[in-house]
Amino acid sequence: MIRDTSAQDQSLSTAGTAAPWKRWLWPALAALVVLLAIGFAIRAWLGASQSFDSARVRIAEVKRGDMVRDIAADGRVIAANNPVLYAISAGTVTLKVVAGDVVKQGQELAVIDSPELRSKLAQEQATLAGLEAEAGRAGLDATLARATAQKETDQATIDRQAASRDLERYQRGFDGGAVPQVDVAKAEDTVKKSEIQLQHARKDATLKAQGADLDARNKRLLADRQRAVVAEVERQVDALTLRAPFDGQVGQVQATQHTNVAINAPILGVVDLSRFEIEIKVPESFARELSLGIPAQLTSGNGQPFPGEISAVSPEVVAGEVNARIRFTDKQPQGLRQSQRMQARVVLDTRRNVIKVERGPFVEQGNGQVYVMDGSTAVRRPVKLGVSSLGEVEILSGLQPGDRVVVSGSDLFGDAERVSVN
Incomplete structure (x- = not known):
């Protein structure tokens, strides 16, 4: 009889079968997460009318702090006093210096030979001599006229005295019965006539003296006017010799030795080495805030500030x-040296504890609107901007510290209220 293996078998209890819903728990949770992610993506996509790559925009964070409004620019050294000397008249120029020569005040730099101007001076001097002679003659005529008038006055005075004495003699004779009444009357008429002549002589003397003085004064004025003309021509002749207006250095020489130059042609320039200034170019938006006396800092090549x-x-x-x-x-x-480069920094003012953000094209392009990031969506929001510097702009209202603003590239968004930035 063959024995089986039943004696070796052991009875095991069978575990209960798991509930069906437990087998689908984790897959369901995973599916829910996927659906939520898709939902958020669809919501963001539906909320934004356009989508842009984040590499095409620049985003900056709004902060609170001090804002220094300054202007930084590359400056060029120029002489504060660097006049150009011109030819006062046409002529042949003779240069006494070359470019780069150090000169002292009053030193001859160039001489212009102008025969025309020198001839004009000789003519004006001759005219002045003639007018001075006429003025002297007029003064002499005035003296003679006054002397003649005084002579006539004196003669009239003597005639009056003689007439008065005749009247007295006739009156004594009439009182003694020796002279008739007619002679006394004639003597009285002679006295009156001499008095009238004396009055007219005195008046004529005054008028003749005034007339002679007026003629002499006119001649003197003409001579004075011509004297001023001669002085001006002499000044022009003297200006034919160009002299250094101050201690300095000869700059650019614009005329050629022993050549004919035209009137008002530039000859050479002189540079004042003791006074230099820095010329900078400022953007138009900051120009209205510049005024005389605003402090600045200049930096030379070795970094030393001035x-x-x-x-x-x-x-x-x-x-x-x-x-x-x-x-x-x-x-x-x-x-x-002339045209040397220096760094310039002009501090306009410092504003304490303000809300600020990095400056960008949105300042000029936004028209009071900026795009603020809400997650991956840029939402258009009105803001009020304050003053700005080269690197920052003040926020008066509409933004708070921590907000993220699209400072560059917002011109791609057009007028969209919301856009997606991926």
Whole structure:
């Protein structure tokens, strides 16, 4: 009889079968997460009318802090006093210096030979001599006229005295019965006539003296006028010799030796080496805030700072920029040269504890609207901007610290209220 393996078998209890819902729990949770992610993506896609790559925009965070409003620019060294000397008359120029020569005040730099101007001076001097002679003759005539008038007055005075004595004699004779009444009356008429003649002689003397003085004065005035003309021509002749207006250095020489130059032609320039200024170009948007006396800082090639201040601001705008000049307020670096480069920094003001953000094209392009990031969506929001510097702009309202703003590239969004930035 063959024995089976039943004696070796052991009875095991069978575990209960798991509930069907437990087998689908984890797959369901995974599917829910996927659906939520798809839902959020669809919501963001539906909320934004357009989608842009984040590499095409620049986003900056709004912060709170101090904002220094300054202007930084590359400056060019120029001489504060660098006049150009011109030819006062046409002629042949003879140069006494060359470009780069150090000159002293009053030193001859060039001489212009102008025969025309020298001839004009000789003519005017001759005219002056004639007018001075006429003025002297008029003065002599006035003296003679006064003397003649005085002579006539004296003669009339003597005639009156003689007539008075005759009247007295006739009156005594009439009182003694020796002279008739008619002779006394004639003597009285003679006295009256002499008195009238004396009055007219005195008046004629006054008028003749006034007339003679007036003629002499007119002649003197003509001579004085001609004297002024001669002085002006002499000044022009003297200006044919160009002299250094101050101690300095000869700049560019624009005339050629022993050549004929036209009137008002530039001859050469002189540079004042003791006074230099820095010329900078300022963007038009900052030009209205520049004024004389604003402090500035100038930096030379070795990094040493020098204090300065705005000394001049151009009244015109050229290519969107305004020229300004900065002068040294304390001392200037040694060895400065024309057209040398220096760094300039002009501090307009400092604003404490303001809300600010990095400056970008949105300042000019936004028209009071900026795009603020809400997750991956840029939402258009109105803001009020304050003053701005080269790197930052003040936020007056509409944004808070921590907000993220699209500062560059928002021109791609057009007028969309919401866009997606991936």
